[in-house]
Amino acid sequence: MRSDLLSRLASLGPAVVRWAEAREAEILRNGLALDAKMQAVARSVGVREPERVRIAVVARIPLPEDPELRQAAVSLGMLGPETIGLTLGHGIYVRKRPVSTRLLSHECRHVHQYEQAGSIAAFLGSYLQQIATVGYRDAPLEVDARAHEIERL
Numbered sequence: 001m002r003s004d005l006l007s008r009l010a011s012l013g014p015a016v017v018r019w020a021e022a023r024e025a026e027i028l029r030n031g032l033a034l035d036a037k038m039q040a041v042a043r044s045v046g047v048r049e050p051e052r053v054r055i056a057v058v059a060r061i062p063l064p065e066d067p068e069l070r071q072a073a074v075s076l077g078m079l080g081p082e083t084i085g086l087t088l089g090h091g092i093y094v095r096k097r098p099v100s101t102r103l104l105s106h107e108c109r110h111v112h113q114y115e116q117a118g119s120i121a122a123f124l125g126s127y128l129q130q131i132a133t134v135g136y137r138d139a140p141l142e143v144d145a146r147a148h149e150i151e152r153l
């Protein structure tokens with residue numbers, strides 16, 4: 001099962017990266033900048049360039065149009081009806097407003113991880129590999145993001 005997912009991901013990888021890059025570009029064009037307090041939250045979880053971060057509040061997190069890609073994202077537990085946040089580079093989708101400090105800190109920790117990785121492709125390479133092998137919940141990048149959640153500054 002898991003190795004099957006891995007081989008599917010390997011072949012879907014470039015399409016996932018293209019989708020993520022296009023969504024990030026859209027969020028950076030149309031999203032909201034972080035206010036001073038939100039920037040402080042971002043900085044506190046390690047974001048280097050909080051002024052670049054944008055947030056798009058959406059009714060639902062967009063899924064890839066490609067059916068195979070969409071199904072892979074859903075079956076990996078990455079994107080589903082219960083997903084409330086998704087970070088793509090410096091772009092963050094959230095489904096709720098106002099955005100809680102806990103959700104903001106979690107997603108901003110992913111921004112930090114993207115910054116560390118250096119690109120969307122590099123981050124997703126590790127992230128998808130982790131999810132396909134140990135699952136969404138136990139993926140080290142998710143464990144790290146949960147460990148950096150804060151309730152308030």
Ligand SMILES: [Zn+2]
Pocket residue numbers: 106110142145
């Ligand atoms: Zn997360």
